[in-house]
Amino acid sequence: LQLGDPTLSVLEIWGAEYQESNALLLRPDDADFLRSVCRRERSPVDFVGKITGDGRIVLVNGSEADPKPDHSDRNSVPVDLELEWVLGKMPRKEFVLNRISPELRPLALPEGLTVRQALERVLRLPSVASKRYLTNKVDRSVTGLVAQQQCVGPLHTPLADVAVVALSYTDTVGGATAIGEQPIKGLLNPVAGARMAVGEALTNLVFALITDLRDVKCSGNWMWAAKLPGEGAALYDACVAMCDVMAQLGIAVDGGKDSLSMAARVGSETVKAP
Structure with missing residues (x-):
């Protein structure tokens, strides 16, 4: 070595x-x-x-x-x-998964909440807020092959729906990448969240001219607290739903990663990441 x-x-x-x-x-x-x-x-x-x-x-x-x-x-x-x-001769590992129905409650806003206060809270969420804190601190065109980088339009507004990288300096073809993530919907309904994540990635991808839907290859990134009660079964249901919708569309996952210990103890409370 x-x-x-x-x-x-x-x-x-x-x-x-x-x-x-x-x-x-x-x-x-x-x-x-x-x-x-x-x-x-x-x-x-x-x-x-x-x-x-x-x-x-x-x-x-x-x-x-x-x-x-x-x-x-x-x-x-x-x-x-x-x-x-x-x-x-290694013993086969067995997983015991139990489905637990979440206790869902209607949305209740705090008393006295003003529109301005609600707007400030919403705009603080990374999924809603401006992405300039990410895009403005890095070189966005490394290699010189980046055809569509993070910022778009004459004002360089973040964030582009799709990334496009050219195959070479002399060609007009390349690769397009889009992301779909639905963690909040996954908290309410893991099956719907998985399907929506696939739909979000594909609708973001429509801004690039692709050869065929069957040429789309996905990378599955599973971030889940799978060891907590009910979460392993929820992950399984989400995976089955994602595979089913991909089979109907003619696309597939050919790689990815998983982080299945997305939970931590803070004092007497268990905090899990969606």
């Missing part, structure tokens, strides 16, 4: 999350092609092992030029396990 810090321990190199890299399984005949692509893209690449078919997973801390490693030395061979122990 190429290391920027030679003082890293074996545990840090192979076990720390900040050392994670993208892994790829390929045939030996394709190794030279991958090396050439990485040289062209100036991306470091390491070939860390091979499949032997002996049913073991062995991690050797060293190089092929080193003498035969001592398997009793945990620094030399930090991992030497039967593959079945890692993959085959």
